[in-house]
Amino acid sequence: MGIEPFDPQFDANWLKKGLAGRKVSIKQALLAGDVVVGAGNIYASESLFRARIHPKTQATRVSLARCERLVASLQQTLTDALESGGSTLRDYVNATGEAGAYFTLHAAVYEREGEPCKVCATPIKRIVQGQRATYFCPSCQKV
Numbered sequence: 181m182g183i184e185p186f187d188p189q190f191d192a193n194w195l196k197k198g199l200a201g202r203k204v205s206i207k208q209a210l211l212a213g214d215v216v217v218g219a220g221n222i223y224a225s226e227s228l229f230r231a232r233i234h235p236k237t238q239a240t241r242v243s244l245a246r247c248e249r250l251v252a253s254l255q256q257t258l259t260d261a262l263e264s265g266g267s268t269l270r271d272y273v274n275a276t277g278e279a280g281a282y283f284t285l286h287a288a289v290y291e292r293e294g295e296p297c298k299v300c301a302t303p304i305k306r307i308v309q310g311q312r313a314t315y316f317c318p319s320c321q322k323v
């Protein structure tokens with residue numbers, strides 16, 4: 181069972197260990213919920229963008245340094261969402277990854293296909309992974 185993003189145990193080593201041996205992309209590994217809980221579809225897309233990790237990157241190939249960035253991004257994205265008015269994790273990241281108010285207003289990539297990246301102005305791309313839409317910046321996010 182995964183742990184919450186603010187659990188003191190949740191760090192780069194935990195994430196790296198949780199990704200070991202998985203034959204899926206990092207995006208799908210996050211959504212699976214058995215490494216970190218609550219990472220819904222939108223939250224996962226936004227956190228990967230902040231960490232500059234391409235969503236198709238094989239889970240096993242995410243280095244420890246990138247795990248560190250991803251842990252920080254998951255925590256920061258959640259902090260921002262909570263500060264903008266929510267009281268619980270579930271307000272923002274429910275099981276189906278529905279948009280909370282925060283993501284509707286502030287999404288950097290989610291549902292922004294074709295719109296300019298807020299960092300580099302490259303058009304945002306949309307792909308489907310495990311039947312879920314993923315949005316990312318092909319320039320900022322590297323495999």
Ligand SMILES: [Zn+2]
Nearest residue numbers: 297300317320
């Ligand atoms: Zn970009």
